[in-house]
Amino acid sequence: MNDNRVAFIGAGNMARCVIAAMLKAGYPKENIMAANRSQPKLTELAADFGIQTSLSNATAANWADVIVFAVKPQMMQDVCAQLLAEAPECVEKLLVTLAAGLPVSRYEEWLGQIRLVRAMPNTPSLVGLGVTGLYPSRCSNYEKAFVDHLFSGTGMNVWLEAEQQINHVIAVTGSAPAYFFYFMQAMQQKAEQLGFSAADAKAMVAQTALGAATMALQSPQSFAELRAQVTSKGGTTHEAVSSFHAAGLEEMVATAMQAAIDRAEEMAKHI
Numbered sequence: 110m111n112d113n114r115v116a117f118i119g120a121g122n123m124a125r126c127v128i129a130a131m132l133k134a135g136y137p138k139e140n141i142m143a144a145n146r147s148q149p150k151l152t153e154l155a156a157d158f159g160i161q162t163s164l165s166n167a168t169a170a171n172w173a174d175v176i177v178f179a180v181k182p183q184m185m186q187d188v189c190a191q192l193l194a195e196a197p198e199c200v201e202k203l204l205v206t207l208a209a210g211l212p213v214s215r216y217e218e219w220l221g222q223i224r225l226v227r228a229m230p231n232t233p234s235l236v237g238l239g240v241t242g243l244y245p246s247r248c249s250n251y252e253k254a255f256v257d258h259l260f261s262g263t264g265m266n267v268w269l270e271a272e273q274q275i276n277h278v279i280a281v282t283g284s285a286p287a288y289f290f291y292f293m294q295a296m297q298q299k300a301e302q303l304g305f306s307a308a309d310a311k312a313m314v315a316q317t318a319l320g321a322a323t324m325a326l327q328s329p330q331s332f333a334e335l336r337a338q339v340t341s342k343g344g345t346t347h348e349a350v351s352s353f354h355a356a357g358l359e360e361m362v363a364t365a366m367q368a369a370i371d372r373a374e375e376m377a378k379h380i
């Protein structure tokens with residue numbers, strides 16, 4: 110499976126995360142190429158990972174067996190039009206898109222009938238601790254197995270039965286690293302107000318988050334049960350958690366996750 114040549118169109122944050130994950134999982138760097146419309150990110154990827162690069166999307170697409178679209182959703186129509194004109198054989202290849210919001214039907218308007226997998230990884234894929242949602246359209250079993258292999262290094266793959274679930278994956282995992290970073294940022298701010306240095310505060314908060322997530326993954330207990338173990342009767346944790354509860358934390362989280370889903374649905378209508 111490592112023989113397939115994989116080209117990334119767009120060499121930004123997400124391409125870097127997925128390429129790092131592929132390399133960690135043993136994918137040969139000779140079989141990975143990234144294309145970008147400007148040079149600096151290509152230079153960084155070549156220096157960091159030793160992969161091939163090109164300023165031409167068509168060159169990368171023609172070289173590849175599998176093409177991964179990793180540009181912003183707003184750029185996708187232009188990229189598809191350009192590839193159709195300059196690398197028309199791309200429509201015969203297996204295509205993968207990382208873009209939020211754009212349904213398969215939109216790509217088919219632009220490229221005709223294609224074999225496409227919508228993939229929704231998240232940034233912790235960079236360190237092999239990500240989650241990737243995958244939705245296939247018109248793909249063979251071999252192609253699904255290949256895409257599963259491609260993303261295996263990101264951490265955990267979740268195959269979806271219905272395309273709409275991609276938007277749910279965005280809310281639960283795709284956008285979610287930002288929720289945790291926001292929470293940790295707020296904790297760091299308070300820790301600094303209490304007198305800890307910025308470096309100590311960041312490390313203390315991140316280590317606690319890592320410890321909590323590791324315990325949750327290793328334990329069969331629910332989040333509520335794990336929380337109960339920290340919460341002594343009449344103690345400090347009870348006061349802190351009651352304060353979150355009184356401020357409406359659960360409703361706030363549900364509303365925020367729904368806002369991510371609503372935005373993905375809106376993007377589908379307007380791009």
Ligand SMILES: NC(=O)C1=CN([C@@H]2O[C@H](COP(=O)(O)OP(=O)(O)OC[C@H]3O[C@@H](n4cnc5c(N)ncnc54)[C@H](O)[C@@H]3O)[C@@H](O)[C@H]2O)C=CC1
Pocket residue numbers: 118119120121122123124144145146147150166179180181182184187188207208209229230231232283
């Ligand atoms: N950042 C994230 O956490 C996630 C992003 N995604 C999706 O991944 C895609 C890429 O997002 P990011 O990597 O965050 O964006 P980014 O802005 O970091 O990267 C996009 C890259 O595409 C390049 N580009 C723009 N137009 C181009 C063109 N016509 N030809 C070639 N290259 C072009 C840009 O120069 C940039 O380097 C988006 O569609 C996004 O919805 C999906 C999951 C998570």
Ligand SMILES: O=C(O)[C@@H]1CCC=N1
Pocket residue numbers: 209279283284
């Ligand atoms: O914010 C976004 O639209 C992308 C999709 C999921 C994470 N980042």
